[in-house]
Structures are given as structure tokens and as C-alpha cells.
Amino acid sequence: MKRWMGLLLVVAFAAGALVLVHRRRESGEVSPNAMLSMAADAQRDVLRAPMQMTRLSDEEETRIGDAMAERYEGSFRSPTDYSAVEREVQKVGGKLAVHAHRRLNYRFHLIPDEQLLNAFALPGGHVFIGFGLVRLMNTEDELASVLGHELEHIDHYHCAERVQVEAQMRKLQLGVIGELMQLPLSVFEAGYSKDQESEADREGILLAVEAGFSPYGAVSMFTKFDELHRAYVIHAGSPPEELSQLAIETLSGYFRSHPLPSERIAQAMQVIAGHHLERQTKQTPMLPEIAQQLDRE
The missing domain is CATH 1.20.5 (Single alpha-helices involved in coiled-coils or other helix-helix interfaces)
Structure with missing residues (x-):
């Protein structure tokens, strides 16, 4: 029936x-x-x-995400001082969060790993970004495009739905929050469907614009991804960045879980044209102290 x-x-x-x-x-x-x-x-x-x-309540989703974030944060430590970069991540993320549709306690975290060229979101409001990915950026607008994309995975319930799908597959009870808190973080690092990734791109660009950033920050990032994709995945170009094998592996994982960079560029330009944002080209460079930490070997 x-x-x-x-x-x-x-x-x-x-x-x-x-x-x-x-x-x-x-x-x-x-x-x-x-x-x-x-x-x-x-x-x-x-x-x-x-x-x-059968969606999780905001309270349930937040409890699950908080437990996962606490477990994850305890797994990395760095002797290097990235405090300026971390403050920048939190500042830009905070500007975006004000314009989110869901009234959650959004929190933004820097993972102090130079080999991690990825970002991901957890249920309930946590967004993580690897230092290796931030290192590719020159402007706050580029940072806003990535953080905005991840925030939209939360704002549009992609993370919450992933919890539900995983619970169903693993025969876990949605009402037993303690079981759901033990879901592996790789579930959320792996990305989403092409439809959901494209939605996060579109909405992330508009969110960044609402927060005062240029939509061309997304175009800049997708262009960099396209160059890296050509150089390290299809081997059709010269590497714009010298990356370690571990960094290449994390980048390859990122590409596997997202639409092709060329498709993302095309969609970004459609969003810009469709919302008449062509004149909002000015991007804000990273502050000198942040740039200094990003250039550190």
C-alpha cells in the first residue's frame, strides 16, 4: 500500500x-x-x-551537532599560532550567520591542518574549514563563499536529513540521541547529493551578498578549484599551487563530493546575472596579519 x-x-x-x-x-x-x-x-x-x-527538532539537531563538534575539536592540536586566521573565520562566519533563515547558534571553527583542503558542516550549526583551504584564499569574499556554502547545508536541513538517512541505514532510533551522537564525522565530510551541493552554492552566494560580500568571491574560489582540478585530477594544466600528496588526496575527496568546478562557475554567473549583481565586483583583501599567517611555511 x-x-x-x-x-x-x-x-x-x-x-x-x-x-x-x-x-x-x-x-x-x-x-x-x-x-x-x-x-x-x-x-x-x-x-x-x-x-x-519526521524531521529532528532544532534542539535534538543541536545536541547531536554539539556532541560531534566537541569530539572532533578534541582530536586536533597545533603548535603553530593561527589565531588571526581563526578570528577571521569567526568574524566572516558571524556576518553570514546573522542572515541565515534558521535561528541556530552558528559557530565557525578553523582546523589547523595545512594539508586539509576541505570544509564541512555538522548538524545544529557547526561549520569547520581546514587551514589548507583558507590558504588558497586572498579575500574575505572568497572565505565568505565557502563558509556560506557550508552554512546553507545546515540552513536547508541537509545535515539533519543526513542524520536521518544514516540512522535508518544503521538501524538507529531517532529518539535515542546518544546513539546519533556517535555517527562518524566522515558521514558529513563526504559531501551531499549534486542537487544539494548546487543548492548550497546558489543560496551561499546570495547569503554572502546579504552579508555585504561580493558574489565574485565564489567565482574566484570556483576558478581556483577549476585550476586545481585540471592540474591534479585530469592532469591537463600546470599546478597553480605546490601541494603535498596528502593535500592532493583531501582535495580529490572534495572534488568527488561536489559538482565540477566548471559547472559551479557557470551556475554562479547565472545567479549573479539573475539577481543583477554584476556591479558588485569589489572584494576585500585579507588583513596583513592574516595574510602573514597564511603565507607561513
């Missing part, structure tokens, strides 16, 4: 998508690809619906 209900919902959403396509013909020709995309989006929404209907 439940399977038939699900099938009926998929058919209903698909029919709705076709109606929308028909109505939009007045404003322009719609390709078969657009119709397939809308039907796929409808089916995805149906599959996510059970998770949305």
Missing part, C-alpha cells in the same frame, strides 16, 4: 511538472531536458518528503 502511495505521489508531481512546463511555454521554448529535470526534481522531493515529515 505504501509503495502504491509513493508511486501515486511521484505521478502527481510529474503531472504537476508537465503542467508548469506547459504554462511556461509562453515565455520561451522548453527543451525535453528541462522537462526531465523537473520530473527528476519532483521525484527527489517525494523521496525526501518522509525525512521532512
